[in-house]
Amino acid sequence: WEAMADGLRSPRYDLVVFGATGFTGQYVVEEVGRVAAKRDGDFTWAVAGRNGEKLKDLLERVCVTIGQPHAKNSVGLLICDVGDEESLATMCQNAKVVLNCVGPYRFYGEPVVKACVENGCSCVDLCGEPQFLEEMQLKYSKAAEENSVYIIGSCGFDSIPADLGVLYTRHQFPG
Template identity: 50%
Template sequence: MSERYDIVLYGASGFTGAYVLEAIAKSADTNVRYAVAGRSESKLKATLKDVSTRVDKDLSKIPIIIADSGDESTLAAMARQAKVIINVVGPYRLYGEAVVKAAVENGASHVDISGEPAFLEKMQQKYGELAAQNKVYIVGACGWDSIPCDLGVNFLKQNFGGTLNYAETFVQLHTGES
Protein backbone atom coordinates (compact mmCIF):
# COMPACT_ATOMS: atom_id res chain seq x y z
CA MET A 1 0.00 0.00 0.00
CA SER A 2 1.53 3.32 -1.01
CA GLU A 3 -0.63 5.64 1.08
CA ARG A 4 -1.59 5.29 4.73
CA TYR A 5 -5.19 5.10 5.86
CA ASP A 6 -6.33 8.27 7.60
CA ILE A 7 -7.74 6.15 10.45
CA VAL A 8 -7.23 2.58 11.56
CA LEU A 9 -9.73 1.54 14.22
CA TYR A 10 -8.00 -1.08 16.37
CA GLY A 11 -10.46 -3.24 18.30
CA ALA A 12 -13.32 -2.58 15.90
CA SER A 13 -15.11 -5.86 16.64
CA GLY A 14 -15.48 -5.18 20.35
CA PHE A 15 -18.43 -3.51 22.06
CA THR A 16 -16.94 -0.02 22.01
CA GLY A 17 -15.24 -0.55 18.66
CA ALA A 18 -18.56 -1.19 16.94
CA TYR A 19 -19.93 2.11 18.26
CA VAL A 20 -16.82 4.01 17.18
CA LEU A 21 -17.05 2.37 13.74
CA GLU A 22 -20.68 3.44 13.51
CA ALA A 23 -19.73 7.04 14.35
CA ILE A 24 -16.96 7.02 11.75
CA ALA A 25 -19.25 5.51 9.11
CA LYS A 26 -21.93 8.12 9.79
CA SER A 27 -19.64 11.13 9.89
CA ALA A 28 -16.58 10.43 7.75
CA ASP A 29 -16.63 12.17 4.43
CA THR A 30 -15.90 10.08 1.38
CA ASN A 31 -12.32 11.36 1.22
CA VAL A 32 -11.48 9.83 4.61
CA ARG A 33 -9.76 6.49 4.10
CA TYR A 34 -10.20 4.14 7.03
CA ALA A 35 -9.68 0.51 7.93
CA VAL A 36 -10.63 -1.74 10.83
CA ALA A 37 -8.18 -3.87 12.75
CA GLY A 38 -8.24 -6.64 15.31
CA ARG A 39 -7.36 -10.27 15.97
CA SER A 40 -10.21 -12.00 14.16
CA GLU A 41 -11.08 -11.48 10.52
CA SER A 42 -14.43 -13.25 10.95
CA LYS A 43 -15.41 -11.01 13.89
CA LEU A 44 -14.34 -7.89 11.99
CA LYS A 45 -16.41 -8.95 8.96
CA ALA A 46 -19.41 -9.61 11.21
CA THR A 47 -19.02 -6.18 12.79
CA LEU A 48 -18.81 -4.50 9.39
CA LYS A 49 -22.01 -6.30 8.36
CA ASP A 50 -23.82 -5.34 11.59
CA VAL A 51 -22.76 -1.70 11.43
CA SER A 52 -23.66 -1.58 7.73
CA THR A 53 -27.23 -2.42 8.70
CA ARG A 54 -27.30 0.21 11.46
CA VAL A 55 -25.97 3.04 9.28
CA ASP A 56 -27.61 1.91 6.02
CA LYS A 57 -24.27 1.93 4.16
CA ASP A 58 -22.33 -0.93 2.62
CA LEU A 59 -19.14 -1.25 4.68
CA SER A 60 -18.14 -4.63 3.23
CA LYS A 61 -15.29 -3.07 1.25
CA ILE A 62 -13.69 -1.43 4.30
CA PRO A 63 -10.17 -2.90 4.54
CA ILE A 64 -9.40 -5.31 7.38
CA ILE A 65 -6.00 -5.46 9.10
CA ILE A 66 -5.18 -8.40 11.37
CA ALA A 67 -3.27 -7.23 14.45
CA ASP A 68 -2.86 -8.64 17.96
CA SER A 69 -1.68 -6.84 21.10
CA GLY A 70 0.44 -9.90 21.90
CA ASP A 71 2.30 -9.79 18.59
CA GLU A 72 4.42 -6.66 18.14
CA SER A 73 5.15 -7.42 14.48
CA THR A 74 1.44 -7.29 13.60
CA LEU A 75 1.02 -4.04 15.53
CA ALA A 76 3.99 -2.51 13.69
CA ALA A 77 2.54 -3.62 10.35
CA MET A 78 -0.80 -2.05 11.30
CA ALA A 79 0.88 1.19 12.40
CA ARG A 80 2.81 1.50 9.13
CA GLN A 81 -0.57 1.60 7.35
CA ALA A 82 -2.11 4.33 9.53
CA LYS A 83 -1.89 8.06 9.94
CA VAL A 84 -3.95 7.74 13.14
CA ILE A 85 -4.72 4.63 15.16
CA ILE A 86 -7.84 4.83 17.29
CA ASN A 87 -7.23 2.20 19.95
CA VAL A 88 -10.28 0.84 21.78
CA VAL A 89 -8.59 -2.31 23.13
CA GLY A 90 -8.37 -2.25 26.90
CA PRO A 91 -7.67 -2.53 29.69
CA TYR A 92 -4.85 -0.30 28.56
CA ARG A 93 -2.51 -1.16 31.45
CA LEU A 94 -2.46 -4.70 30.01
CA TYR A 95 -2.81 -4.19 26.25
CA GLY A 96 -2.14 -0.53 25.51
CA GLU A 97 1.59 0.07 25.64
CA ALA A 98 2.46 -2.24 22.74
CA VAL A 99 0.02 -0.32 20.53
CA VAL A 100 1.38 3.10 21.57
CA LYS A 101 4.95 1.87 20.99
CA ALA A 102 4.12 0.47 17.55
CA ALA A 103 2.31 3.66 16.55
CA VAL A 104 5.03 6.06 17.64
CA GLU A 105 7.89 3.97 16.24
CA ASN A 106 6.14 3.56 12.89
CA GLY A 107 4.92 7.10 12.26
CA ALA A 108 1.27 6.92 13.34
CA SER A 109 -0.50 9.06 15.90
CA HIS A 110 -2.26 7.16 18.69
CA VAL A 111 -5.66 8.07 20.12
CA ASP A 112 -7.30 6.03 22.88
CA ILE A 113 -10.33 6.09 25.12
CA SER A 114 -8.45 5.19 28.28
CA GLY A 115 -9.61 6.40 31.65
CA GLU A 116 -6.52 4.93 33.33
CA PRO A 117 -4.41 7.85 34.67
CA ALA A 118 -1.29 5.77 35.42
CA PHE A 119 -1.28 4.37 31.87
CA LEU A 120 -1.81 7.78 30.31
CA GLU A 121 1.00 9.37 32.31
CA LYS A 122 3.40 6.48 31.63
CA MET A 123 2.81 6.64 27.87
CA GLN A 124 3.47 10.38 27.75
CA GLN A 125 6.64 10.01 29.84
CA LYS A 126 7.95 6.98 27.99
CA TYR A 127 7.02 7.83 24.37
CA GLY A 128 6.34 11.58 24.34
CA GLU A 129 9.81 12.61 23.19
CA LEU A 130 9.94 10.02 20.40
CA ALA A 131 6.43 11.03 19.31
CA ALA A 132 7.58 14.65 19.01
CA GLN A 133 10.67 13.59 17.03
CA ASN A 134 8.51 11.53 14.68
CA LYS A 135 5.93 14.32 14.39
CA VAL A 136 3.08 12.18 15.71
CA TYR A 137 0.81 12.53 18.72
CA ILE A 138 -0.19 10.42 21.69
CA VAL A 139 -3.70 11.52 22.66
CA GLY A 140 -5.27 9.68 25.56
CA ALA A 141 -8.54 9.85 27.43
CA CYS A 142 -10.77 10.61 24.43
CA GLY A 143 -13.67 8.66 25.76
CA TRP A 144 -16.49 8.35 28.21
CA ASP A 145 -14.30 7.73 31.25
CA SER A 146 -12.66 11.12 31.05
CA ILE A 147 -15.32 13.42 29.62
CA PRO A 148 -17.61 13.74 32.69
CA CYS A 149 -14.61 14.38 34.91
CA ASP A 150 -13.08 16.95 32.55
CA LEU A 151 -16.41 18.77 32.20
CA GLY A 152 -16.87 18.76 35.97
CA VAL A 153 -13.42 20.22 36.62
CA ASN A 154 -13.96 22.90 33.97
CA PHE A 155 -17.31 23.76 35.58
CA LEU A 156 -15.59 24.08 38.96
CA LYS A 157 -12.81 26.27 37.55
CA GLN A 158 -15.37 28.63 36.02
CA ASN A 159 -17.75 28.73 38.98
CA PHE A 160 -15.71 28.12 42.13
CA GLY A 161 -15.23 31.27 44.18
CA GLY A 162 -11.58 30.61 45.04
CA THR A 163 -8.51 28.79 43.85
CA LEU A 164 -9.19 25.20 42.88
CA ASN A 165 -6.38 22.98 44.13
CA TYR A 166 -7.95 19.54 44.12
CA ALA A 167 -11.06 17.81 42.86
CA GLU A 168 -12.10 14.19 43.25
CA THR A 169 -14.66 12.72 40.90
CA PHE A 170 -16.63 9.53 40.65
CA VAL A 171 -19.30 8.24 38.31
CA GLN A 172 -22.12 5.92 39.15
CA LEU A 173 -23.94 4.15 36.34
CA HIS A 174 -27.45 2.74 36.69
CA THR A 175 -28.97 0.68 33.90
CA GLY A 176 -32.39 -0.78 33.39
CA GLU A 177 -33.58 -3.95 31.73
CA SER A 178 -32.59 -2.71 28.25
Protein backbone atom coordinates in the same frame (compact mmCIF):
# COMPACT_ATOMS: atom_id res chain seq x y z
CA TRP B 1 2.48 1.79 2.75
CA GLU B 2 4.00 3.85 0.01
CA ALA B 3 6.79 6.37 0.38
CA MET B 4 6.09 9.87 -0.88
CA ALA B 5 8.63 11.75 -3.00
CA ASP B 6 9.93 13.72 -0.03
CA GLY B 7 10.61 10.55 1.94
CA LEU B 8 7.62 10.87 4.26
CA ARG B 9 5.29 7.93 4.56
CA SER B 10 1.90 7.94 2.89
CA PRO B 11 -0.49 5.81 4.93
CA ARG B 12 -3.34 4.04 3.25
CA TYR B 13 -5.96 4.99 5.87
CA ASP B 14 -6.78 8.19 7.69
CA LEU B 15 -8.03 6.17 10.67
CA VAL B 16 -7.81 2.58 11.86
CA VAL B 17 -10.11 1.41 14.66
CA PHE B 18 -8.12 -1.26 16.52
CA GLY B 19 -10.10 -3.66 18.69
CA ALA B 20 -13.12 -3.05 16.49
CA THR B 21 -15.04 -6.17 17.56
CA GLY B 22 -14.68 -5.54 21.28
CA PHE B 23 -17.49 -4.11 23.40
CA THR B 24 -16.51 -0.46 22.97
CA GLY B 25 -14.93 -0.92 19.56
CA GLN B 26 -18.28 -1.89 18.04
CA TYR B 27 -19.81 1.42 19.10
CA VAL B 28 -16.80 3.31 17.79
CA VAL B 29 -17.05 1.56 14.41
CA GLU B 30 -20.73 2.43 14.17
CA GLU B 31 -20.07 6.10 14.86
CA VAL B 32 -17.09 6.27 12.49
CA GLY B 33 -19.27 4.59 9.86
CA ARG B 34 -21.94 7.25 10.28
CA VAL B 35 -19.41 10.06 9.95
CA ALA B 36 -17.62 8.43 7.01
CA ALA B 37 -20.92 7.95 5.16
CA LYS B 38 -21.44 11.73 5.20
CA ARG B 39 -18.05 12.38 3.61
CA ASP B 40 -17.53 12.41 -0.14
CA GLY B 41 -14.91 9.69 -0.22
CA ASP B 42 -12.22 11.94 1.21
CA PHE B 43 -11.93 9.87 4.40
CA THR B 44 -10.35 6.43 4.36
CA TRP B 45 -10.63 4.08 7.29
CA ALA B 46 -10.22 0.50 8.36
CA VAL B 47 -11.08 -1.84 11.18
CA ALA B 48 -8.43 -3.98 12.83
CA GLY B 49 -8.49 -6.95 15.15
CA ARG B 50 -7.48 -10.58 15.58
CA ASN B 51 -10.34 -12.29 13.79
CA GLY B 52 -11.09 -11.49 10.16
CA GLU B 53 -14.49 -13.19 10.17
CA LYS B 54 -15.63 -11.22 13.21
CA LEU B 55 -14.43 -8.02 11.55
CA LYS B 56 -16.37 -8.82 8.36
CA ASP B 57 -19.50 -9.66 10.36
CA LEU B 58 -19.18 -6.42 12.31
CA LEU B 59 -18.86 -4.33 9.15
CA GLU B 60 -21.86 -6.08 7.61
CA ARG B 61 -23.98 -5.43 10.70
CA VAL B 62 -22.85 -1.83 11.17
CA CYS B 63 -23.34 -0.88 7.53
CA VAL B 64 -26.91 -2.22 7.61
CA THR B 65 -27.57 -0.42 10.92
CA ILE B 66 -26.44 2.94 9.54
CA GLY B 67 -28.37 2.44 6.30
CA GLN B 68 -25.28 2.09 4.11
CA PRO B 69 -25.14 -1.63 3.24
CA HIS B 70 -22.56 -1.16 0.46
CA ALA B 71 -20.24 0.99 2.58
CA LYS B 72 -18.51 -2.14 3.85
CA ASN B 73 -16.75 -2.36 0.49
CA SER B 74 -14.94 0.92 1.16
CA VAL B 75 -13.71 0.02 4.66
CA GLY B 76 -10.33 -1.66 5.00
CA LEU B 77 -9.79 -4.72 7.15
CA LEU B 78 -6.49 -5.41 8.94
CA ILE B 79 -5.60 -8.49 10.97
CA CYS B 80 -3.65 -7.34 13.99
CA ASP B 81 -2.89 -8.78 17.42
CA VAL B 82 -1.58 -6.72 20.32
CA GLY B 83 0.86 -9.56 21.08
CA ASP B 84 2.33 -9.54 17.56
CA GLU B 85 4.79 -6.66 17.05
CA GLU B 86 4.97 -7.20 13.30
CA SER B 87 1.20 -6.95 12.86
CA LEU B 88 1.14 -3.81 15.04
CA ALA B 89 3.89 -2.24 12.92
CA THR B 90 2.01 -3.06 9.72
CA MET B 91 -1.21 -1.58 11.10
CA CYS B 92 0.57 1.61 12.17
CA GLN B 93 2.40 1.96 8.86
CA ASN B 94 -0.98 1.89 7.12
CA ALA B 95 -2.63 4.54 9.31
CA LYS B 96 -2.36 8.23 10.02
CA VAL B 97 -4.18 7.64 13.31
CA VAL B 98 -4.94 4.47 15.27
CA LEU B 99 -7.93 4.68 17.58
CA ASN B 100 -7.09 1.99 20.12
CA CYS B 101 -10.08 0.25 21.72
CA VAL B 102 -8.09 -2.72 23.08
CA GLY B 103 -8.13 -2.74 26.86
CA PRO B 104 -7.55 -2.94 29.69
CA TYR B 105 -4.82 -0.54 28.68
CA ARG B 106 -2.51 -1.38 31.59
CA PHE B 107 -2.16 -4.84 30.03
CA TYR B 108 -2.55 -4.19 26.30
CA GLY B 109 -2.02 -0.48 25.68
CA GLU B 110 1.73 0.01 25.66
CA PRO B 111 2.54 -2.19 22.65
CA VAL B 112 0.09 -0.11 20.60
CA VAL B 113 1.54 3.21 21.78
CA LYS B 114 5.07 1.95 21.14
CA ALA B 115 4.21 0.71 17.63
CA CYS B 116 2.50 3.99 16.78
CA VAL B 117 5.45 6.09 17.91
CA GLU B 118 8.01 3.87 16.18
CA ASN B 119 6.06 3.84 12.91
CA GLY B 120 5.08 7.50 12.68
CA CYS B 121 1.40 7.08 13.46
CA SER B 122 -0.65 9.08 15.94
CA CYS B 123 -2.58 7.16 18.60
CA VAL B 124 -5.85 7.98 20.33
CA ASP B 125 -7.36 5.81 23.04
CA LEU B 126 -10.39 5.64 25.29
CA CYS B 127 -8.43 4.87 28.43
CA GLY B 128 -9.70 5.85 31.83
CA GLU B 129 -6.64 4.46 33.67
CA PRO B 130 -4.58 7.37 35.10
CA GLN B 131 -1.50 5.29 35.91
CA PHE B 132 -1.28 4.00 32.33
CA LEU B 133 -1.77 7.48 30.89
CA GLU B 134 1.01 8.94 33.03
CA GLU B 135 3.37 6.07 32.27
CA MET B 136 2.86 6.45 28.51
CA GLN B 137 3.43 10.19 28.73
CA LEU B 138 6.67 9.70 30.65
CA LYS B 139 7.96 6.92 28.39
CA TYR B 140 6.90 8.08 24.92
CA SER B 141 6.38 11.85 24.94
CA LYS B 142 9.88 12.72 23.72
CA ALA B 143 9.91 10.04 20.99
CA ALA B 144 6.41 11.05 19.86
CA GLU B 145 7.51 14.66 19.55
CA GLU B 146 10.66 13.65 17.64
CA ASN B 147 8.53 11.57 15.24
CA SER B 148 5.88 14.30 14.87
CA VAL B 149 3.05 12.12 16.16
CA TYR B 150 0.47 12.60 18.87
CA ILE B 151 -0.38 10.20 21.66
CA ILE B 152 -3.76 11.29 22.96
CA GLY B 153 -5.15 9.29 25.84
CA SER B 154 -8.44 9.28 27.67
CA CYS B 155 -10.79 10.35 24.87
CA GLY B 156 -13.62 8.21 26.19
CA PHE B 157 -16.60 8.79 28.42
CA ASP B 158 -14.51 8.49 31.59
CA SER B 159 -12.73 11.73 30.75
CA ILE B 160 -15.83 13.85 30.10
CA PRO B 161 -16.29 15.11 33.70
CA ALA B 162 -12.66 16.24 33.87
CA ASP B 163 -12.87 17.84 30.43
CA LEU B 164 -16.04 19.70 31.40
CA GLY B 165 -14.35 20.92 34.58
CA VAL B 166 -11.43 22.33 32.60
CA LEU B 167 -13.77 23.93 30.08
CA TYR B 168 -15.89 25.49 32.86
CA THR B 169 -12.80 26.82 34.61
CA ARG B 170 -11.45 28.26 31.37
CA HIS B 171 -14.70 30.14 30.77
CA GLN B 172 -14.79 31.48 34.34
CA PHE B 173 -11.31 32.99 34.36
CA PRO B 174 -10.36 35.65 31.83
CA GLY B 175 -6.92 35.59 30.31
